[in-house]
């Protein structure tokens with residue numbers, strides 16, 4: 421029986437774990453530590469509606485009046501700097517130690533930065549403060565260079581171009597999104613840029629970002645490895661995210677060498693009893709992937725915490741990662757992209773309905789003839805049917 425839980429990370433995964441603990445009957449002390457000053461808020465709109473100015477700050481809030489019943493102590497603006505697993509003590513900036521029976525690691529990820537000095541006009545987008553700062557610079561006619569053609573980069577490109585910004589996307593790989601979706605589907609998504617007047621440069625890495633006034637002033641251009649210079653008033657670096665796990669150094673918890681996430685089993689358990697990890701910072705074992713996988717998906721941060729709570733409370737039939745089919749969506753240029761399942765290099769992809777050129781199609785991925793994933797562009801209803809099919813196969817196999 422546990423009587424005190426400290427959740428580190430006050431965002432979607434931390435809040436979802438707190439809710440799941442209470443929903444599963446936990447009545448003890450609950451403390452939530454968050455490095456940001458803000459109570460939990462939603463991140464997907466930061467590159468979409470909030471950046472576009474069509475969603476207010478208040479609409480991002482995740483806490484509802486019902487969450488008063490969580491009776492949690494919120495320590496916001498406080499950063500965990502260490503974890504002493506012998507005592508299950510979370511060490512805070514300033515040296516304070518929060519000792520509890522269980523610890524939830526929900527510290528998410530931070531935007532990866534380019535090396536070099538920080539220049540005015542160069543942005544990343546992970547927090548609401550980041551998005552607010554970028555939004556102020558997306559004025560009609562501004563020249564934006566987006567470094568990275570992944571999902572968040574593409575969404576920002578789409579939002580900025582709707583705002584009248586002149587956008588160029590630079591992607592080091594030959595085909596954007598080829599890693600998560602495969603070349604064929606990646607190409608279909610990349611075509612959206614050109615169709616909406618956004619220039620896409622692929623297969624060339626960025627050499628450096630150039631500042632005015634001898635280099636240290638406001639950004640003026642992006643230099644590519646082939647020597648080209650792209651003039652820029654604003655630059656967004658969208659080259660992925662790194663899990664926030666540095667505070668766990670020396671704790672003895674295993675961090676996955678590939679993904680950088682805290683390793684857990686399919687039930688969110690680390691090798692230390694009473695310590696679980698959830699959301700973007702966790703690398704959970706998934707049978708469908710054949711090993712640990714770190715997902716940066718909203719739905720994973722929302723749903724997987726139920727398993728973490730059950731693990732901490734010793735619930736007999738906990739749900740596991742193997743019951744959940746990974747799912748994410750992205751909104752770009754008015755198109756809704758959806759993906760469910762797990763793709764590996766070499767999976768066969770087949771367009772089963774619709775028309776790629778019309779931007780309205782559905783594709784399924786198969787491995788050894790077995791359905792493993794589904795992707796849809798602007799085809800939500802059939803996507804739901806395929807996602808259900810994947811879910812029922814996962815449940816049957818779990």
Ligand code: FAD
Pocket residue numbers: 428429430431432433434453454455456462463464465466467498499500501526527528529530545546547572664667698699700701715716717718719721747748749750751
């Ligand atoms: P986070 O949301 O990263 O929260 C972790 C929290 O922990 C942060 O508040 C951080 O400050 C705090 N923290 C970190 N270190 C410490 C520490 N040492 N001590 C205390 N606190 C700490 N997913 C989709 O599926 N579809 C989308 O369309 C989509 N769009 C996105 C758009 C943007 C711009 C971003 C940034 C993400 C998007 N995502 C999307 C991903 C989704 O938002 C994340 O998967 C989700 O936020 C993960 O939640 P989390 O709680 O695990 O981590």
